[in-house]
Amino acid sequence: MPVINRLPDLLVNQIAAGEVVERPASVLKEVLENAVDAGSRAIEVQLEQGGVRRIRVSDDGCGIERDDLALALERHATSKIASLDDLERVGTMGFRGEALAAISAVARTTITSRATGASHAWKIDGDDRSLSPAALNAGTVVDVADLYYNTPARRKFLKSESTEYAHCDEMFRRVALARPDLGMQLSHNGRVIHRLPAGEADRRVAALMGDDFLAHAREVHAEGGPLRLTGFASLPAYSRASRDAQYFFINGRYVRDKLLTHALREAYADILHGSRHPAYVLFLELDPAGVDVNVHPAKIEVRFRESRAVHQFVFHAVKRTLAESGASRAGLVADEDGVIHPPVTPAAMDAAPPSTSPAARHWPPAGASQGRLAMDSASRSYFDFVGSARPASALPQARASSSGDSVATAEPRSWAPPPPLPRSEAAPPLGYAIAQLHGIYVLAQNEAGLVLVDMHAAHERILYERLKTVLDGTPSIQRLLIPAVFSVGPKDMAAAEECAEVLLRMGFEVAPAGPQELAVRTVPALLASAPVAELMRKLLEELREFPATEVATTRRNELLATMACHGAVRANRQLTLPEMNALLRDMEATERADQCNHGRPTWTQLTMSDLDRFFMRGQ
Structure with a gap:
């Protein structure tokens, strides 16, 4: 029978290194976190050969006393916790006290440190x-060389120098994003890569994520009880093909948490294409007692005590931020030099709208009801007669009652071209329509320059948001004078019968009109001008794939998106100027109007500066 032996300390540390020291980036993470915990104001990182040859981290923190240097290299020796209560309220980045011991077991490690008030520094060989006296002004220098020199099998698993450096760079970015108040510098093989002065969070984010991210992101700020969420979340048009630009911090610690990832994915669900991923830098603050960080050796996973509350808080905070339509903030004004801020290049068709201006902050003007403009009824009627060649003033406006039995008719009104753009804070952010291009795009003029709108995508979003709101109550329906009859197959006939109640709640009264025919007698009032047969066939196609109960709950929004897509104005429909202006006003008053239901942008802005540069005016 095998004899149980106590393992040597070196072997114990080398086993621990397998969990803590996966690659050079793991070493950098642990040493950087110690530097942050030391109260440093400036940290410098030097790498050689991707960190495999050397990782040197210098800080100006409180330093380590001479008598504590040896303990710093022992397992489970730490100054950061002393009791179970401390462990349950961890406020530091590191706390286990095993990182330096594990690192020194697989690399040539030296620590030089000068404690505050000490006459000189001391150096310890791992x-x-x-111990030996050393020269150092203040703080600590941790030098880790020849990683895995004594465990060659582990070294074979390391990747190329460029790959290992990329992982180290990513680790540096995480710490730098979490602590913009610290000056930080990273160099590789003698070349300075990042030189980041201490400053505001937005400047640090711009330096590491790029100016484009910051220009195309919304600032998040939400508080609720003990929870506080701040940071930046990108607009859907800035989405990426991978998750490489997603940073989430809890009390300053970078984490990857499935619950938080799900909350953010749900917040983007209505506005982001399924194959794309958002970019964000978000900071969640809460009582340390409300989150357990002692879940994983690398301290990258956490567990919340009130997970549901955290999920809902993050979900609603980000969703509310993204729901604000950029169309309502697009009324830019020129500065005293005549420059429009911020510039948007014509090539950046997927760029986010410009930032808020004084004009946008005062829109809509006083007198608007619940965020909607008190517009002329003729200007609002494009939902009812979109595509008609007649002027809006000559057409009645169909308005169905909740029972669908009556139709109200608006008095015809004359219409004049829009006035010149007013130089006032009451100017509409998206300006006034001036033309339609190939029956697809609406061209409008605002204070900043030219606005281009994809009319189908914009109308689709407006309809979708209205359908969601209407179906939360009792939907207004339009009774068709002549029922729409169309032929269907056996599967569609069965789906219509099984989901008749679901369809009725959505505003569709559907009944058999023959062995292979269905008749639609009512439709939602918002979709009165939609192609009924085409829309119903698409709905039945989706309904037959899922149980009626699931359709009525989890898949409701997907069905509404289908309805909005088929009910929206189609290409090659000629709109009058009042109809185009009504579309612009509705975009300004609709949440998430910057993207259609499929995540595509609905509009973009070309400033006068963009146009001047294109035509080389003044050059």
């Missing part, structure tokens, strides 16, 4: 634990 191999023989010998």
Whole structure:
């Protein structure tokens, strides 16, 4: 029978290194976190050969006393916790006290440190634990060389120098984003890569994520009880093909948490294409007692005590931020030099709308009801007669009652071209329509320059948001004078019968009109001008794939998106100027109007500066 033996300390540390020291980036993470915990104001990182040859981290923190240097290299020796209560309220980045011991077991490690008030610094060798006087102004220098020199099997698993450096760079970015108040510098093989002065969070984010991200992101700020969420979340048009630009911090600690990832994915669900991923830098603050960080050796996973509350808080905070339509904030004004801020290049068709201006902050003007403009009824009627060649003033406006039995008719009104753009804070952010291009795009003029709108995508979003609101109550329906009859197959006939109640709640009264025919007698009032047969066939196609109960709950929004897509104005429909202006006003008053239901942008802005540069005016 095998004999149980106590393992040597070196072997114990090398086993621990397998969990803590996966690659050079793991070493950098642990040493950087110690530098942050030391109260540093400036941290410098030097790498050689992707961190495999050397990782040197210098800080100006409180330093380590001479008598504590040897303990710093022992397992489970730490100054950061002393009791179970401390462990349950961890406020530091590191706390286990095993990182330096594990690192020194697989690399040539030296620590030089000068404690605050000490006459000089001391240096300890990680191999023989010998102490010697050293020269250092303040703080600590941790030098880790020849990673896995004594465990060649582990070294074979390391990747190329460029790959290992990329992982180290990513680790540096995480710490730098979490602590914009610290000056930080990273160099590789003698070349300075990042030189980041201490400053505001937005400047640090711009330096590491790029100016484009910051220009195309919304600032998040939400508080609720003990929870506080701040940071930046990108607009859907800035989405990426991978998750490489997603940073979430809890009390300053970078984490990857499935619950938070799900909350953010749900917040983007209505506005982001399924194959794309958002970019964000978000900081969640809460009582340390409300989150357990002692879940994983690398301290990258956490567990919340009130997980549901955290999920809902993050979900609603980000969703509310993204729901604000950029169309309502697009009324830019020129500065005293005549420059429009911020510039948007014509090539950046997927760029986010410009930032808020004084004009946008005062829109809509006083007198608007619940965020909607008190517009002329003729200007609002494009939902009812979109595509008609006649002027809006000559057409009645169909308005169905909740029972669908009556139709109200608006008095014809004359219409004049829009006035010149007013130089006032009451100017509409998206300006006034001036033309339609190939029956697809609406061209409008605002204070900043030219606005281009994809009329189908914009109308689709407006309809979708209205359908969601209407179906939360009792939907207004339009009774068709002549029922729409169309032929269907056996599967569609069965789906219509099984989901008749669901369809009725959505505003569709559907009944058999023959062995292979269905008749639609009512439709939602918002879709009165939609192609009924085409829309119903698409709905039945989706309904037959899922149980009626699931359709009525989890898949409701997907069905509404289908309805909105088929009910929206189609290409090659000629709109009058009042109809185009009504579309612009509705975009300004609709949440998430910057993207259609499929995540595509609905509009973009070309400033006068953009146009001047294109035509080389003044050059």
